[in-house]
Amino acid sequence: MKTAILYTPLFLEHRPGRRHPESPKRLEAIMAYVRRSGILNSESCVLVEPKRQSLEDVLLVHDEEYVRFIERRCRMGGGPVDMGDTFVSPRSFDVAVRAVGASITAVDMVLEGSCRNAFVLCRPPGHHAGVDYACGFCLFNNVASATMHLLRRRGLRRVLIVDLDAHHGNGTQEIFYRTGDVLYVSLHQNPQTFPGAGFSWQVGEGDGEGYTVNIPLPQSTGDTVYLTALEWIVEPIAKQYRPEFILASVGLDVHHRDPIGRLGLTAWGQLAAIKKVLRLAEELCSGRFVAVLEGGYNLKFVAMMVTADISAMAGLTPKLWDTQPLNLHAIKAKGWKVLKEVRKIQSAYWSL
Numbered sequence: 001m002k003t004a005i006l007y008t009p010l011f012l013e014h015r016p017g018r019r020h021p022e023s024p025k026r027l028e029a030i031m032a033y034v035r036r037s038g039i040l041n042s043e044s045c046v047l048v049e050p051k052r053q054s055l056e057d058v059l060l061v062h063d064e065e066y067v068r069f070i071e072r073r074c075r076m077g078g079g080p081v082d083m084g085d086t087f088v089s090p091r092s093f094d095v096a097v098r099a100v101g102a103s104i105t106a107v108d109m110v111l112e113g114s115c116r117n118a119f120v121l122c123r124p125p126g127h128h129a130g131v132d133y134a135c136g137f138c139l140f141n142n143v144a145s146a147t148m149h150l151l152r153r154r155g156l157r158r159v160l161i162v163d164l165d166a167h168h169g170n171g172t173q174e175i176f177y178r179t180g181d182v183l184y185v186s187l188h189q190n191p192q193t194f195p196g197a198g199f200s201w202q203v204g205e206g207d208g209e210g211y212t213v214n215i216p217l218p219q220s221t222g223d224t225v226y227l228t229a230l231e232w233i234v235e236p237i238a239k240q241y242r243p244e245f246i247l248a249s250v251g252l253d254v255h256h257r258d259p260i261g262r263l264g265l266t267a268w269g270q271l272a273a274i275k276k277v278l279r280l281a282e283e284l285c286s287g288r289f290v291a292v293l294e295g296g297y298n299l300k301f302v303a304m305m306v307t308a309d310i311s312a313m314a315g316l317t318p319k320l321w322d323t324q325p326l327n328l329h330a331i332k333a334k335g336w337k338v339l340k341e342v343r344k345i346q347s348a349y350w351s352l
Protein backbone atom coordinates (compact mmCIF):
# COMPACT_ATOMS: atom_id res chain seq x y z
CA MET A 1 0.00 0.00 0.00
CA LYS A 2 1.10 3.52 -0.81
CA THR A 3 1.44 6.81 1.01
CA ALA A 4 -1.02 9.29 -0.48
CA ILE A 5 -0.03 12.92 -1.02
CA LEU A 6 -3.13 15.08 -1.31
CA TYR A 7 -2.62 18.26 -3.27
CA THR A 8 -4.47 20.44 -5.78
CA PRO A 9 -3.26 23.64 -7.51
CA LEU A 10 -6.44 25.25 -6.11
CA PHE A 11 -4.53 25.51 -2.80
CA LEU A 12 -2.37 28.21 -4.43
CA GLU A 13 -5.39 30.49 -4.98
CA HIS A 14 -5.59 31.66 -1.35
CA ARG A 15 -3.56 34.88 -1.46
CA PRO A 16 -3.31 36.66 1.91
CA GLY A 17 -1.07 39.42 0.51
CA ARG A 18 2.23 39.90 -1.25
CA ARG A 19 4.35 40.20 1.90
CA HIS A 20 2.43 37.66 3.97
CA PRO A 21 4.55 34.73 5.22
CA GLU A 22 1.74 32.21 4.63
CA SER A 23 2.16 32.51 0.87
CA PRO A 24 1.33 30.19 -2.07
CA LYS A 25 5.10 29.96 -2.55
CA ARG A 26 5.22 27.55 0.39
CA LEU A 27 3.26 24.87 -1.46
CA GLU A 28 4.98 25.66 -4.76
CA ALA A 29 8.34 25.03 -3.09
CA ILE A 30 7.13 21.83 -1.43
CA MET A 31 5.63 20.40 -4.63
CA ALA A 32 8.75 21.27 -6.66
CA TYR A 33 10.92 19.50 -4.07
CA VAL A 34 8.60 16.48 -3.86
CA ARG A 35 8.68 16.13 -7.69
CA ARG A 36 12.48 16.56 -7.91
CA SER A 37 13.07 14.04 -5.14
CA GLY A 38 11.70 11.23 -7.29
CA ILE A 39 9.45 9.82 -4.55
CA LEU A 40 6.45 10.13 -6.88
CA ASN A 41 8.12 7.69 -9.29
CA SER A 42 8.55 5.12 -6.55
CA GLU A 43 6.08 2.32 -5.90
CA SER A 44 5.46 3.76 -2.43
CA CYS A 45 3.83 7.15 -3.10
CA VAL A 46 0.82 8.36 -5.01
CA LEU A 47 -0.32 11.91 -5.75
CA VAL A 48 -4.07 12.37 -5.24
CA GLU A 49 -6.02 15.44 -6.33
CA PRO A 50 -8.76 16.06 -3.74
CA LYS A 51 -12.11 17.07 -5.29
CA ARG A 52 -14.37 17.00 -2.25
CA GLN A 53 -15.97 20.43 -1.73
CA SER A 54 -18.81 20.40 0.79
CA LEU A 55 -20.17 23.02 3.13
CA GLU A 56 -21.55 20.22 5.33
CA ASP A 57 -17.96 19.19 6.06
CA VAL A 58 -17.05 22.67 7.29
CA LEU A 59 -20.21 22.82 9.41
CA LEU A 60 -19.10 19.69 11.29
CA VAL A 61 -16.94 22.05 13.35
CA HIS A 62 -17.76 25.65 12.49
CA ASP A 63 -20.64 27.96 13.25
CA GLU A 64 -22.72 28.73 10.13
CA GLU A 65 -22.75 32.48 10.72
CA TYR A 66 -18.95 32.52 10.85
CA VAL A 67 -18.66 30.40 7.69
CA ARG A 68 -21.01 32.80 5.85
CA PHE A 69 -18.97 35.75 7.10
CA ILE A 70 -15.81 34.29 5.53
CA GLU A 71 -17.70 33.55 2.31
CA ARG A 72 -19.08 37.11 2.11
CA ARG A 73 -15.71 38.67 2.83
CA CYS A 74 -14.20 36.70 -0.08
CA ARG A 75 -17.05 37.51 -2.49
CA MET A 76 -16.56 41.19 -1.62
CA GLY A 77 -12.94 41.01 -2.72
CA GLY A 78 -11.17 39.94 0.47
CA GLY A 79 -9.39 41.65 3.37
CA PRO A 80 -8.68 41.01 7.05
CA VAL A 81 -10.92 38.54 8.92
CA ASP A 82 -9.51 38.85 12.44
CA MET A 83 -7.90 41.53 14.59
CA GLY A 84 -4.42 40.35 13.63
CA ASP A 85 -2.79 38.91 10.56
CA THR A 86 -5.36 36.63 8.90
CA PHE A 87 -6.49 37.81 5.46
CA VAL A 88 -8.64 36.42 2.67
CA SER A 89 -8.63 36.91 -1.09
CA PRO A 90 -11.56 36.34 -3.52
CA ARG A 91 -11.02 32.56 -3.79
CA SER A 92 -9.94 31.86 -0.19
CA PHE A 93 -13.35 30.50 0.80
CA ASP A 94 -13.34 27.84 -1.92
CA VAL A 95 -9.73 26.97 -1.11
CA ALA A 96 -10.38 26.62 2.62
CA VAL A 97 -13.47 24.44 2.02
CA ARG A 98 -11.35 22.24 -0.27
CA ALA A 99 -8.60 21.99 2.38
CA VAL A 100 -11.21 20.59 4.79
CA GLY A 101 -12.43 18.25 2.03
CA ALA A 102 -8.88 17.06 1.36
CA SER A 103 -8.31 16.27 5.05
CA ILE A 104 -11.55 14.28 5.17
CA THR A 105 -10.67 12.46 1.94
CA ALA A 106 -7.31 11.53 3.48
CA VAL A 107 -8.75 9.98 6.65
CA ASP A 108 -11.37 8.13 4.58
CA MET A 109 -8.69 6.69 2.26
CA VAL A 110 -6.66 5.46 5.21
CA LEU A 111 -9.71 4.08 7.01
CA GLU A 112 -10.92 2.26 3.89
CA GLY A 113 -7.45 0.86 3.24
CA SER A 114 -6.94 2.47 -0.16
CA CYS A 115 -3.62 3.90 1.05
CA ARG A 116 -1.18 3.15 3.84
CA ASN A 117 -1.17 6.66 5.32
CA ALA A 118 -1.47 10.20 3.92
CA PHE A 119 0.01 13.70 3.99
CA VAL A 120 -2.38 16.57 3.17
CA LEU A 121 -0.43 19.40 1.52
CA CYS A 122 -3.05 22.10 1.93
CA ARG A 123 -3.44 25.81 2.57
CA PRO A 124 -4.64 27.78 4.46
CA PRO A 125 -3.50 26.07 7.69
CA GLY A 126 -6.15 25.28 10.29
CA HIS A 127 -5.13 24.62 13.89
CA HIS A 128 -5.65 28.20 15.17
CA ALA A 129 -9.20 28.44 13.76
CA GLY A 130 -11.95 28.05 16.37
CA VAL A 131 -15.66 27.28 16.04
CA ASP A 132 -16.50 30.88 15.12
CA TYR A 133 -13.28 32.74 14.50
CA ALA A 134 -10.26 32.98 12.22
CA CYS A 135 -6.84 33.26 13.84
CA GLY A 136 -3.14 32.98 13.05
CA PHE A 137 -3.48 32.64 9.22
CA CYS A 138 -6.16 29.91 9.71
CA LEU A 139 -9.77 30.01 8.41
CA PHE A 140 -11.27 26.54 8.91
CA ASN A 141 -9.79 23.86 11.13
CA ASN A 142 -8.72 21.04 8.80
CA VAL A 143 -7.54 18.56 11.45
CA ALA A 144 -10.56 19.16 13.68
CA SER A 145 -12.96 18.70 10.74
CA ALA A 146 -11.36 15.39 9.73
CA THR A 147 -11.48 14.27 13.37
CA MET A 148 -15.14 15.22 13.73
CA HIS A 149 -15.85 13.30 10.50
CA LEU A 150 -14.21 10.19 12.02
CA LEU A 151 -16.26 10.51 15.20
CA ARG A 152 -19.68 11.55 13.86
CA ARG A 153 -19.82 9.81 10.50
CA ARG A 154 -17.43 6.88 10.85
CA GLY A 155 -18.23 5.89 14.40
CA LEU A 156 -14.70 6.08 15.83
CA ARG A 157 -14.49 6.69 19.57
CA ARG A 158 -10.88 7.58 20.31
CA VAL A 159 -8.82 9.83 18.05
CA LEU A 160 -5.38 11.16 18.95
CA ILE A 161 -4.25 14.51 17.56
CA VAL A 162 -0.55 15.29 17.94
CA ASP A 163 0.18 18.95 17.23
CA LEU A 164 3.80 19.37 16.13
CA ASP A 165 3.61 22.98 14.91
CA ALA A 166 5.83 25.48 16.76
CA HIS A 167 2.66 27.23 17.96
CA HIS A 168 -0.11 25.89 20.15
CA GLY A 169 -3.23 24.81 18.24
CA ASN A 170 -5.66 26.88 20.29
CA GLY A 171 -8.56 26.24 17.89
CA THR A 172 -8.17 22.46 17.98
CA GLN A 173 -7.78 22.46 21.75
CA GLU A 174 -10.93 24.54 22.23
CA ILE A 175 -13.05 22.40 19.88
CA PHE A 176 -12.27 19.19 21.78
CA TYR A 177 -11.72 20.62 25.28
CA ARG A 178 -14.82 19.02 26.79
CA THR A 179 -14.66 15.52 25.30
CA GLY A 180 -12.65 12.38 25.90
CA ASP A 181 -13.35 11.20 22.32
CA VAL A 182 -10.26 13.13 21.29
CA LEU A 183 -6.89 13.26 23.02
CA TYR A 184 -5.20 16.50 22.01
CA VAL A 185 -1.46 16.65 22.63
CA SER A 186 0.63 19.68 21.69
CA LEU A 187 4.33 20.51 21.86
CA HIS A 188 4.87 24.22 21.32
CA GLN A 189 6.83 27.31 22.19
CA ASN A 190 5.80 29.53 25.11
CA PRO A 191 2.21 30.53 24.25
CA GLN A 192 2.09 33.69 26.40
CA THR A 193 2.18 36.23 23.56
CA PHE A 194 0.56 33.98 20.95
CA PRO A 195 -1.96 32.36 20.87
CA GLY A 196 -2.58 32.88 24.60
CA ALA A 197 -3.62 29.25 25.17
CA GLY A 198 -1.60 26.05 25.58
CA PHE A 199 -0.44 26.30 29.18
CA SER A 200 0.43 23.09 30.99
CA TRP A 201 -2.42 23.56 33.50
CA GLN A 202 -4.97 23.49 30.65
CA VAL A 203 -5.92 19.81 30.76
CA GLY A 204 -9.52 19.81 29.48
CA GLU A 205 -12.85 20.26 31.28
CA GLY A 206 -15.83 18.07 32.25
CA ASP A 207 -15.78 14.83 30.23
CA GLY A 208 -12.63 16.14 28.58
CA GLU A 209 -10.60 16.54 31.77
CA GLY A 210 -7.26 14.78 31.30
CA TYR A 211 -7.63 14.62 27.49
CA THR A 212 -5.65 17.77 26.69
CA VAL A 213 -1.89 17.60 27.13
CA ASN A 214 0.08 20.81 26.69
CA ILE A 215 3.87 20.88 26.64
CA PRO A 216 4.91 24.57 26.44
CA LEU A 217 8.63 24.58 25.70
CA PRO A 218 11.12 27.43 26.11
CA GLN A 219 12.65 29.32 23.22
CA SER A 220 15.50 27.40 21.46
CA THR A 221 14.47 24.10 23.05
CA GLY A 222 16.31 22.01 20.46
CA ASP A 223 16.04 18.34 19.47
CA THR A 224 16.98 16.57 22.71
CA VAL A 225 14.34 18.06 24.99
CA TYR A 226 11.69 17.99 22.23
CA LEU A 227 12.20 14.31 21.49
CA THR A 228 12.38 13.48 25.19
CA ALA A 229 8.98 15.16 25.63
CA LEU A 230 7.59 12.71 23.09
CA GLU A 231 9.21 9.75 24.88
CA TRP A 232 8.42 10.75 28.46
CA ILE A 233 4.95 12.20 28.03
CA VAL A 234 3.31 11.61 24.64
CA GLU A 235 4.22 7.93 24.12
CA PRO A 236 3.09 6.59 27.51
CA ILE A 237 -0.16 8.60 27.44
CA ALA A 238 -0.95 7.55 23.85
CA LYS A 239 -0.38 3.89 24.76
CA GLN A 240 -2.83 4.15 27.66
CA TYR A 241 -5.39 6.02 25.53
CA ARG A 242 -5.27 3.38 22.72
CA PRO A 243 -6.37 5.62 19.82
CA GLU A 244 -8.14 4.17 16.79
CA PHE A 245 -6.63 6.82 14.51
CA ILE A 246 -3.78 9.34 14.77
CA LEU A 247 -3.71 12.73 13.07
CA ALA A 248 -0.78 15.12 13.21
CA SER A 249 -0.75 18.87 12.72
CA VAL A 250 2.65 19.23 11.09
CA GLY A 251 4.24 22.67 11.28
CA LEU A 252 7.74 23.08 9.94
CA ASP A 253 8.15 26.34 11.83
CA VAL A 254 9.86 24.26 14.54
CA HIS A 255 13.06 24.57 12.48
CA HIS A 256 15.90 26.75 13.80
CA ARG A 257 16.02 28.79 10.59
CA ASP A 258 12.29 29.53 10.55
CA PRO A 259 11.54 33.28 10.54
CA ILE A 260 8.54 32.90 12.90
CA GLY A 261 8.95 29.76 15.04
CA ARG A 262 11.39 29.76 17.96
CA LEU A 263 11.83 26.13 19.02
CA GLY A 264 15.22 25.65 17.39
CA LEU A 265 14.84 22.09 16.07
CA THR A 266 17.02 20.67 13.33
CA ALA A 267 15.55 18.98 10.26
CA TRP A 268 16.76 15.66 11.74
CA GLY A 269 14.92 16.40 14.98
CA GLN A 270 11.68 17.18 13.15
CA LEU A 271 11.95 13.96 11.14
CA ALA A 272 12.66 11.96 14.31
CA ALA A 273 9.50 13.40 15.87
CA ILE A 274 7.37 12.33 12.88
CA LYS A 275 8.93 8.86 13.00
CA LYS A 276 8.00 8.52 16.65
CA VAL A 277 4.37 9.37 15.95
CA LEU A 278 4.38 6.99 12.96
CA ARG A 279 5.67 4.20 15.18
CA LEU A 280 2.88 4.91 17.67
CA ALA A 281 0.33 4.61 14.85
CA GLU A 282 1.82 1.30 13.77
CA GLU A 283 1.83 -0.02 17.31
CA LEU A 284 -1.57 1.28 18.40
CA CYS A 285 -3.88 1.57 15.39
CA SER A 286 -2.61 -0.53 12.48
CA GLY A 287 -0.66 2.41 11.04
CA ARG A 288 -3.73 4.64 10.55
CA PHE A 289 -2.02 8.01 10.30
CA VAL A 290 -2.73 11.28 8.50
CA ALA A 291 -0.47 14.33 8.58
CA VAL A 292 -1.91 17.76 7.74
CA LEU A 293 0.28 20.75 6.88
CA GLU A 294 0.13 23.72 9.26
CA GLY A 295 2.88 26.39 9.47
CA GLY A 296 6.51 26.63 8.32
CA TYR A 297 7.92 29.67 6.55
CA ASN A 298 11.53 29.03 5.55
CA LEU A 299 10.77 27.79 2.04
CA LYS A 300 13.99 25.85 1.55
CA PHE A 301 13.76 23.89 4.78
CA VAL A 302 9.99 23.46 4.69
CA ALA A 303 10.18 21.80 1.25
CA MET A 304 13.00 19.49 2.27
CA MET A 305 11.47 18.52 5.64
CA VAL A 306 8.01 17.78 4.23
CA THR A 307 9.58 15.58 1.54
CA ALA A 308 11.62 13.75 4.19
CA ASP A 309 8.52 13.24 6.35
CA ILE A 310 6.59 11.79 3.39
CA SER A 311 9.55 9.53 2.56
CA ALA A 312 9.56 8.18 6.11
CA MET A 313 5.81 7.60 5.96
CA ALA A 314 6.28 5.68 2.71
CA GLY A 315 9.11 3.56 4.12
CA LEU A 316 11.70 5.22 1.86
CA THR A 317 15.04 6.58 3.07
CA PRO A 318 14.66 10.34 3.71
CA LYS A 319 17.41 12.66 2.48
CA LEU A 320 18.26 15.60 4.73
CA TRP A 321 20.97 18.12 5.41
CA ASP A 322 21.18 20.79 8.06
CA THR A 323 23.48 22.85 10.22
CA GLN A 324 23.63 22.52 13.99
CA PRO A 325 21.87 25.38 15.84
CA LEU A 326 23.18 26.95 18.99
CA ASN A 327 21.83 25.04 21.96
CA LEU A 328 22.93 26.31 25.32
CA HIS A 329 22.93 24.19 28.44
CA ALA A 330 20.95 26.82 30.34
CA ILE A 331 18.11 26.58 27.84
CA LYS A 332 18.06 22.78 28.12
CA ALA A 333 17.74 23.07 31.89
CA LYS A 334 14.62 25.20 31.42
CA GLY A 335 13.21 22.58 29.05
CA TRP A 336 13.73 19.69 31.49
CA LYS A 337 11.90 21.70 34.12
CA VAL A 338 8.87 22.01 31.84
CA LEU A 339 8.84 18.26 31.13
CA LYS A 340 8.91 17.45 34.82
CA GLU A 341 6.11 19.91 35.53
CA VAL A 342 3.90 18.53 32.72
CA ARG A 343 4.50 14.95 33.92
CA LYS A 344 3.46 15.97 37.40
CA ILE A 345 0.24 17.61 36.18
CA GLN A 346 -0.65 14.76 33.82
CA SER A 347 0.09 12.04 36.36
CA ALA A 348 -3.30 12.90 37.89
CA TYR A 349 -4.84 11.26 34.81
CA TRP A 350 -2.23 8.86 33.40
CA SER A 351 0.40 6.60 34.93
CA LEU A 352 3.70 8.26 34.14
Ligand SMILES: [Zn+2]
Pocket residue numbers: 165166167251253261294295296
Ligand atom coordinates in the same frame (compact mmCIF):
# COMPACT_ATOMS: atom_id res chain seq x y z
ZN1 LIG B 1 3.00 27.78 13.68
